[in-house]
Amino acid sequence: MSLELDAAAQDLLFREARTANTFSSEPVSDETVQAIYDLVKYAPTSMNQQPLRIVLIRSDDARERLVKTMYGPNGAKVAQAPLVAILAADLEFHELMPTLFPHFPEAKDMFADPAIREASAVQNGTMQAAYFLLGIRAAGLCAGPMIGFDANAVNAEFFPDGKQKVLLVMNIGKPGENAWWPRSPRLEYDEVVTAA
Numbered sequence: 001m002s003l004e005l006d007a008a009a010q011d012l013l014f015r016e017a018r019t020a021n022t023f024s025s026e027p028v029s030d031e032t033v034q035a036i037y038d039l040v041k042y043a044p045t046s047m048n049q050q051p052l053r054i055v056l057i058r059s060d061d062a063r064e065r066l067v068k069t070m071y072g073p074n075g076a077k078v079a080q081a082p083l084v085a086i087l088a089a090d091l092e093f094h095e096l097m098p099t100l101f102p103h104f105p106e107a108k109d110m111f112a113d114p115a116i117r118e119a120s121a122v123q124n125g126t127m128q129a130a131y132f133l134l135g136i137r138a139a140g141l142c143a144g145p146m147i148g149f150d151a152n153a154v155n156a157e158f159f160p161d162g163k164q165k166v167l168l169v170m171n172i173g174k175p176g177e178n179a180w181w182p183r184s185p186r187l188e189y190d191e192v193v194t195a196a
Contacts, residue, residue, distance in 0.1 A: 013137050018183070020142035021077065022176035028083040028141065030056075033172075036135040043131035047107055048100045051093035051121040052128035053164055057084040062158075066169070069153040074146050074169075081144065081171035086154065087132065088164040089125035091118050118165070125167050136172055142179065144171035 003010065011017075033056065045051070057063050057078075066084065067075045078084050094111035101107040111117040129145075136143040146169045154166040 012140070013134055017137045018142065018175075018180050020144045020171070020173070020175045020179040021181060022179045023081045023142070023144070023171060023173035024176045026082060026174045028172050032139055032141075033083070033085075036132065036139050039138060040128070040131040040135035043128045045124040045128060046120060047097070047104070047110075049093050049097070049120065049124050050100060050128070051090045051125040052132070052167075053088045053090045053125075054132070055086040055088065055158055057086065065157045066154070069150045069157060070146070070169070071148040071150070074148045077144060077146070077171055078169065080176075082173040083171070085132075085170045085172060086158055087125070087129045087167045087170055088159060089118075089121035089167055090164055091121050092163050093117070093121055122165065122167065129167055129170075133170070136170075141172055142175045145169075146171070 005013075037054070041050075057066055063079065063084065066086070067078050070078050091114070094108045094117055097108040097111070098105065111120065133143045133145060149166075149169055151166050154169070155162075155164075159165065
């Protein structure tokens with residue numbers, strides 16, 4: 001096999017990693033989240049935009065507000081997880097472009113149009129969110145990413161100024177009892193990859 005990553009790391013990040021549906025009560029510390037972020041902050045983004053913003057749901061009040069926005073059984077998952085993160089795109093990321101992309105001073109001006117800026121923030125923020133999930137797995141934790149929620153309600157509750165837009169909600173922690181559903185099938189290489 002032509003992969004540099006050893007088999008144990010491949011299993012931790014991919015083959016044996018699962019989306020957890022229940023979590024233990026073991027807390028997830030801010031130090032752990034910072035270690036995860038310090039690893040995944042190197043994820044690539046177009047022109048180094050880095051639009052991902054993360055809101056850690058720590059207080060009972062914030063958790064209750066978030067639970068109300070979730071669809072179906074996702075509310076119970078949010079209520080039970082030891083840590084929940086709202087992953088959002090900063091719709092004003094362009095304000096930091098002079099710092100993040102200093103060799104091209106005109107970069108900020110390329111995103112003057114709000115529609116172009118939002119599309120780029122969502123696309124690049126989503127890519128960063130995928131890296132954040134891998135960072136959670138690298139820390140030996142499980143992630144439960146969810147998009148089953150009322151996005152308008154989440155934005156109204158947590159981003160009322162309209163400067164950020166929710167991408168997904170992520171439960172984080174050690175797996176609890178009956179955490180795993182049976183693994184669903186995956187498409188094979190020949191079903192996905194073509195050459196042009």
